[in-house]
Amino acid sequence: MTVSSFPLAQLTAFVLAVLLAYRFAKTRRHAPFPPGPQGWPIIGNVLDIPTEYQWKTFAKWGEKWGDIMSVNVLGQRMVIINSARVAVELLDRKSSIYSDRPHMVMIGEIVGWTRIVSLHNYGPRFRETRRLLSQMLGSRDKVAWLAPLLEAEEHRFLLHVLKDPDSLVAQVRKAAGAIILMLAYGYEVKDGEDPYVAIVEKAMSEVSAAATPAAFLVDFFPILRYFPPWLPGGGWKKNIPEYTKDLDAMCDIPYQFVKQHMAVGSFIPNFTSRLLEDNLSAEREQLVKDAASSFYAGGSDTTVSTITGFFLAMMCYPDVQKRAQAEIDTVIGSDRLPVLADRGRLPYLHALCLELLRWNPVAPLAIPHVLAQDDVYAGYYLPKGTTVMANVWKLLHEPETYANPFNFDPSRFISSGKRTAEQDPRSYAYGFGRRICPGMYLADATVFLAVAMSLAVFDIRKPVIDGVEVHPNMEFTSGVISHPPPFKCSIVPRSAKAEALVISTEMKA
Ligand code: HEM
Numbered sequence: 001m002t003v004s005s006f007p008l009a010q011l012t013a014f015v016l017a018v019l020l021a022y023r024f025a026k027t028r029r030h031a032p033f034p035p036g037p038q039g040w041p042i043i044g045n046v047l048d049i050p051t052e053y054q055w056k057t058f059a060k061w062g063e064k065w066g067d068i069m070s071v072n073v074l075g076q077r078m079v080i081i082n083s084a085r086v087a088v089e090l091l092d093r094k095s096s097i098y099s100d101r102p103h104m105v106m107i108g109e110i111v112g113w114t115r116i117v118s119l120h121n122y123g124p125r126f127r128e129t130r131r132l133l134s135q136m137l138g139s140r141d142k143v144a145w146l147a148p149l150l151e152a153e154e155h156r157f158l159l160h161v162l163k164d165p166d167s168l169v170a171q172v173r174k175a176a177g178a179i180i181l182m183l184a185y186g187y188e189v190k191d192g193e194d195p196y197v198a199i200v201e202k203a204m205s206e207v208s209a210a211a212t213p214a215a216f217l218v219d220f221f222p223i224l225r226y227f228p229p230w231l232p233g234g235g236w237k238k239n240i241p242e243y244t245k246d247l248d249a250m251c252d253i254p255y256q257f258v259k260q261h262m263a264v265g266s267f268i269p270n271f272t273s274r275l276l277e278d279n280l281s282a283e284r285e286q287l288v289k290d291a292a293s294s295f296y297a298g299g300s301d302t303t304v305s306t307i308t309g310f311f312l313a314m315m316c317y318p319d320v321q322k323r324a325q326a327e328i329d330t331v332i333g334s335d336r337l338p339v340l341a342d343r344g345r346l347p348y349l350h351a352l353c354l355e356l357l358r359w360n361p362v363a364p365l366a367i368p369h370v371l372a373q374d375d376v377y378a379g380y381y382l383p384k385g386t387t388v389m390a391n392v393w394k395l396l397h398e399p400e401t402y403a404n405p406f407n408f409d410p411s412r413f414i415s416s417g418k419r420t421a422e423q424d425p426r427s428y429a430y431g432f433g434r435r436i437c438p439g440m441y442l443a444d445a446t447v448f449l450a451v452a453m454s455l456a457v458f459d460i461r462k463p464v465i466d467g468v469e470v471h472p473n474m475e476f477t478s479g480v481i482s483h484p485p486p487f488k489c490s491i492v493p494r495s496a497k498a499e500a501l502v503i504s505t506e507m508k509a
Pocket residue numbers: 117118119120137294295296297298299300302303306362363366367368369429430431432433434435436437438439440442443447
């Protein structure tokens with residue numbers, strides 16, 4: 001093995017060099033692209049793109065190269081948008097051609113995640129899945145019908161946090177999973193370890209690790225998928241069987257749960273059951289199954305980041321917390337918990353939820369879009385197949401749009417006297433055009449309930465350890481989904497009455 005691996009390594013290197021040279025030669029034939037940093041021959045800007053916090057580097061590059069710029073990644077062009085104007089003009093207004101997704105060979109094609117809507121190409125299957133999701137979640141009014149379920153789940157969350165404040169993040173995660181599993185499959189999550197939550201969380205953690213840009217060379221050179229695993233550099237293949245098995249389990253097991261319960265006539269109506277009532281073709285059944293899994297894929301980790309970030313923000317900005325609590329006390333009082341229908345009467349709470357979306361956006365670079373046909377914009381040539389990334393983080397920290405953008409200040413979204421409210425961050429935080437987040441009304445409602453209910457009953461403070469107040473790290477993580485860093489937090493009931501309210505409400509829930 002050791003004797004033969006040297007020529008094999010050389011052979012692999014040779015084949016890669018040929019592939020790179022071919023890609024480079026192809027690229028040079030193209031007309032001018034939007035400007036960007038000078039890259040190296042063949043590999044382009046690969047070495048310039050950091051592996052972490054890419055949105056910060058892209059924002060800095062934007063100062064030099066402008067609102068629309070481009071880089072070359074191993075011969076593939078990637079356009080970066082650093083302004084709201086360009087994002088709206090391309091991704092919203094020309095959405096019919098800017099709504100494809102990157103071709104992810106490893107996680108998408110080989111493991112099979114292309115069955116989930118976020119990785120669907122723009123086409124009939126994508127449109128049908130979006131139509132089905134929209135029937136349930138596509139407007140504020142539709143989500144208002146789900147209010148009793150969301151409120152019950154957030155009540156349960158309060159009780160679990162009351163009993164064990166140190167398990168905050170686990171409880172946020174569990175509540176998000178419980179909402180999705182109930183909506184998609186009518187499945188009620190058990191207390192303690194839940195087997196269905198474990199199945200979906202495992203598949204989700206695998207895809208988030210594998211979906212990191214440039215994680216696999218095969219995404220750039222699809223021919224590598226046909227190389228045997230024993231060649232040098234073939235180690236990426238070893239996880240494929242496990243990843244595929246876990247994805248199948250995530251899609252199949254909750255779906256079978258619905259079918260079994262429908263067969264005996266005992267089920268809570270849900271997204272899947274509503275679509276399974278007629279006799280379906282095998283193809284249609286597959287589509288319904290995959291659409292239901294898309295709920296979890298899109299909604300499990302995202303609201304978790306925003307709600308956990310809320311607890312971090314409240315510790316660090318006690319004045320904001322006091323003002324929000326004062327609003328609840330005045331408008332709702334202390335005899336009941338806030339509900340979704342109260343939102344219109346709680347403008348500061350509403351503004352607080354907007355500021356959470358803006359302050360540290362959950363998806364700082366959204367999900368990349370891909371251009372389906374050649375386009376020309378502002379004199380630049382953008383060929384079919386170009387990956388287009390909107391730097392959502394930059395759009396939401398633009399000083400011309402948001403005064404003192406690094407301050408956490410909900411009042412920026414409230415008009416007063418001569419001051420007009422700043423741009424609603426939901427215009428960008430949920431993405432763009434035909435790919436805009438299909439769960440945004442659900443996310444909006446879930447975040448509002450978690451924030452309003454928690455502030456109604458808890459005081460959230462920095463922990464005191466050995467008599468010293470501990471200041472948390474505030475730097476959110478890097479990644480497709482950005483999370484608050486781990487932190488400790490003191491969560492105590494605001495009063496005996498608040499505590500009793502949590503306990504009694506849970507009994508009703
Ligand atoms: C605070 C919470 C959330 C935020 C900030 C958020 C944000 C986003 C963003 C930025 C995208 C990419 C849009 C684009 O490509 O332009 C997206 C896609 C998606 N989101 Fe959300 N999301 C959230 C919650 C949810 C929830 C609760 C669901 C559950 C149904 C969901 C389901 C999806 C799906 C299925 C996609 C893929 C859509 C597609 O590719 O067509 N999201 N989301």
